[in-house]
Amino acid sequence: MDNIAGHKSSLTWAVHISVVLLVALWLFPTVGLFVSSFRTADQIASSGWWNALFPTEQSLTLRTDTPEAQVQQDGVYVLEGNLFAVEGRETAPISSFGVSSRDISAFAPGDTAEMRRGGTITVQENGDYRVESEEEIRGGRGIRIFVTAEIPPEFTLRNYDTVLGQDVLKNLGIYLVAAVVLWGAMRYTLAAQPALVAQGAPVVGGLIFFVLLAATFGLSSGAAEGAQTTDDMGRAFFSTLTVTVPATIIPIVVAAFAAYALAWMDFPGRALLIAFVVGLLVVPLQLALIPLLKLHLAIGIGKGYLGVWLAHTGFGLPLAVYLLRNYMAGLPRDIIENARVDGATEFQIFTKIILPLSFPALASFAIFQFLWTWNDLLVAKVFLIDATGQTTVMTNQIVELLGTRGGNWEILATAAFVSIAVPLVVFFAMQRYLVRGLLAGSVK
Amino acid sequence: MHPALQGLLTIVIGVGACLSYFWASNQFLDRVLFPAKGPNAGRNINRANMIRPWLFLFPALFALTLYLAYPVFETLRLSLTDRDQGGAFIGLANYTQMMGESKFWEAMGNNMLWLIVVPALSTAFGLLAAQLTDRISWGNIAKSLIFMPMAISFVGAAVIWKLVYDARPPDAEQIGVLNAIYVSLTGNDPQQWLTIPFWNNFFLMIVLVWIQTGFAMVILSAALRGIPEETVEAAIVDGANPFQIFFKIKVPQIMPTIMVVWTTITLVVLKIFDIVFAMTNGQWGTQVLANYMFDKLFRANDWGVGSASAIVIMLLVTPILVWNVRQARKEMR
Incomplete structure (x- = not known):
């Protein structure tokens, strides 16, 4: 298209603009969730997230200081202070206020309002108030005042603390730094090792270290102690991780051996077996649910981590064998035959030559399986989650939140974003392998 | 421990x-x-x-x-058995019971709708995105942003889109994008998009199209790059316009890949469960087969009918299974 003289400039512009539009359209929903997870409940309810950068008109329910603070001046009891200062909020210009929930904007700033329980209150535009009363002001808490104010944009990490447990971001940060330090140290000490070890080991080591640290001190304990963490996303985060990691690693090991046999060993029935694997690629796992659940219950595995690991292993195997066999079959024949002539056993050829050379394919499958197990809902619901509610995964937790807290967008958005964040990081870090795997899996 | x-x-x-x-x-x-x-x-x-x-x-x-x-x-x-009778063989009774339920036919109808709309739209958008991003300097960034929803779980996507479809009372400020646009353009009352019969299916499908377009784009973009330059050059010399080049030269050459993308997305659609489960749970006429099956299995505890509906899904997948196996055998030779 761009080779046609005279058409180029206008068409190029059209292309640029359409791509911008397309990308914006695709990104917009996710950004909405991301932004919402940093806004307060009041802000989410009072304006769309695309207005997050602008001040919003909000109705707030504030309280005066507790009556203990009252003083007696010239025979009247006086309570003075600033409504915003009581809750430690930023001051905002008040446009109206009220003393009853039935008419929350009855008075303009500066007006003096009669209170139902006697006495008067005056509220200034900046939130300064003055309560005057003939009798002593009683009650354990401050007087409720309804205020409509222009609230400046505000972003907060409080939602994440609520969802995950106290100080979880700080903890995660510390673990992350520790893991990176370990990664650096391992890289340095392994510098003399073969390239693959030097690349792979620090990454795996750092990851395991991070998980261990977080598991031992972090999310789970925070969620158990934190009074607000009714939603237990912290625990679910850990369950998800516990489901995902073994369910990703075990099928790789099992499939790699099988793939080698299917690619490089000669035996009767090989073609038939490959066809068998290709056929199983598309079998819907819905068929497997009842028979396998019955089987698990019959042999005593029941519902739990072991069951879900086995199920994910079984369901991931066809793709693993298929991807790895295709990749291994493309490796140069010379290398393998030379090794055979030199007297290497098949086991040695596999572990020393094939496995290191197949790293890209192994990585591709690992990403697929990781994304699939992390994002899965159905398998976890059937094989993991029992009636006690002890184990859960984040996807299930979010579905339950959708049911019970459908209107609390700050909780929902944050919970959803926590579950999305990890796959997104993996996705952007290892996109190359993902694309390669997709191409190997479907374009033939 | x-x-x-x-x-x-x-x-x-x-x-x-x-x-x-x-x-x-x-x-x-x-x-x-x-x-x-x-x-x-x-x-x-x-x-x-x-x-x-x-x-x-x-x-x-x-x-x-x-x-x-x-x-x-x-x-x-x-x-073919009945759980309540201790697993006795009852022939096709489960299937006839299932055929008699209107929810099953609703699920079948909706699944067919999904089967037509989602693969078609995903492939079309994917092809468009692949063709457009292949010829600009920042195409790779654009690609990875369009591809990104692939990493997001169906449940996460359900939350993301529920926020888009959110509806507030008419006098309140709308916080869902769709209603905000709808109200400001038409001045009508905001709509509960997910409860409007028939059309709510499309609002659910959009979520899957949003996820699958990236997949289609990546595969098709690789295929587009594999097209021999000469064929395109020859067409330019013959005076073909850009649209003719695209539809008459490029698309026919990548037809096999389009078929692969189409069938892969078809497989995803046949098994679609999480999106419907999380967003409507089959209410308001949005039932699909996989969710119907889940309902039967774990809510109604009716394993017979649940298995029967799983077999229906299997039957729908079988043509693709046969086609895949035949393709694989052809390659082996």
């Missing part, structure tokens, strides 16, 4: 057991059963090499058979 530690232990035991199985069985074969020395060395080596592939294959084959092949037949058997 802490579940995370239990997980680590399982990795170590699982991987260790796999590796030691492979190592030990190979050792046993080479050292004990058919040692490559003594009077029968040659024959022993041949025998060992006949057995070895099966050692390598055994764990995978065992798991595949147990977790995927056996359930197909077991589900078929279950769909």
Whole structure:
């Protein structure tokens, strides 16, 4: 298209603009969730997230200081202070206020309002108030005042603390730094090792270290102690991780051996077996649910981590064998035959030559399986989650939140974003392998 | 024990057991059963090499058979029996009961709608995105942003889109994008998009199209790059306009890839469960087969009808299965 003289400039512009539009359209929903997870409940309810950068008109329910603070001046009891200062909020210009929930904007700033329980209150535009009363002001808490104010944009990490447990971001940060330090140290000490070890080991080591640290001190304990963490996303985060990691690693090991046999060993029935694997690629796992659940219950595995690991292993195997066999079959024949002539056993050829050379394919499958197990809902619901509610995964937790807290967008958005964040990081870090795997899996 | 530690232990035991199985069985074969020395060395080596592939294959084959092949037949058997009568054979009674339910036909109808709309739209958007991004300097960034929803779970996507479809009372400020635009353009009252019969299906489908477009784009973009330059150049010399080049030169050449993308997305659609489960749970006329099946299995506890609906999904997948196997066999030759 761009080779046609005279058409180029206008068409190029059209292309640029359409791509911008397309990308914006695709990104917009996710950004909405991301932004919402940093806004307060009041802000989410009072304006769309695309207005997050602008001040919003909000109705707030504030309280005066507790009556203990009252003083007696010239025979009247006086309570003075600033409504915003009581809750430690930023001051905002008040446009109206009220003393009853039935008419929350009855008075303009500066007006003096009669209170139902006697006495008067005056509220200034900046939130300064003055309560005057003939009798002593009683009650354990401050007087409720309804205020409509222009609230400046505000972003907060409080939602994440609520969802995950106290100080979880700080903890995660510390673990992350520790893991990176370990990664650096391992890289340095392994510098003399073969390239693959030097690349792979620090990454795996750092990851395991991070998980261990977080598991031992972090999310789970925070969620158990934190009074607000009714939603237990912290625990679910850990369950998800516990489901995902073994369910990703075990099928790789099992499939790699099988793939080698299917690619490089000669035996009767090989073609038939490959066809068998290709056929199983598309079998819907819905068929497997009842028979396998019955089987698990019959042999005593029941519902739990072991069951879900086995199920994910079984369901991931066809793709693993298929991807790895295709990749291994493309490796140069010379290398393998030379090794055979030199007297290497098949086991040695596999572990020393094939496995290191197949790293890209192994990585591709690992990403697929990781994304699939992390994002899965159905398998976890059937094989993991029992009636006690002890184990859960984040996807299930979010579905339950959708049911019970459908209107609390700050909780929902944050919970959803926590579950999305990890796959997104993996996705952007290892996109190359993902694309390669997709191409190997479907374009033939 | 802490579940995370239990997980680590399982990795170590699982991987260790796999590796030691492979190592030990190979050792046993080479050292004990058919040692490559003594009077029968040659024959022993041949025998060992006949057995070895099966050692390598055994764990995978065992798991595949147990977790995927056996359930197909077991589900078929279950769909012909009745749980309440202790698993007695009742012929096609489950199927006739299922055929009599209006929810089943609603699910079938909706699944057919999904089957037409989602693969078509995903492939079309994917093709468009691939063609457009291939010719600009920041195309790779654009690609990875469009591709990104692939990493997001169906449940996460459901939350993202529920926020888009959110509706507030008419006098309140709308916080869902769709209603905000709708109200400001038409001045009507905001709509509960997910409860409008028939059309709510499309609002659910959009979520899957949003996820699958990136997949289609990546595959099709690779295919577009594989088109020989000469064919395009020849068309330009002959005076074809850009649209003619695209539809008459490029698209026909990547037709096989388009078919692959189409069938892959079709498979996803046939099994679609999470999006419907999380967003509407089949209410307001949005039921689909997989969710219907889940309902039967775990809410109604009716394993017979549940199995029958699983078999229906299997039947719908079978043509693709046959086609895939035939393609694979063709390549092998």
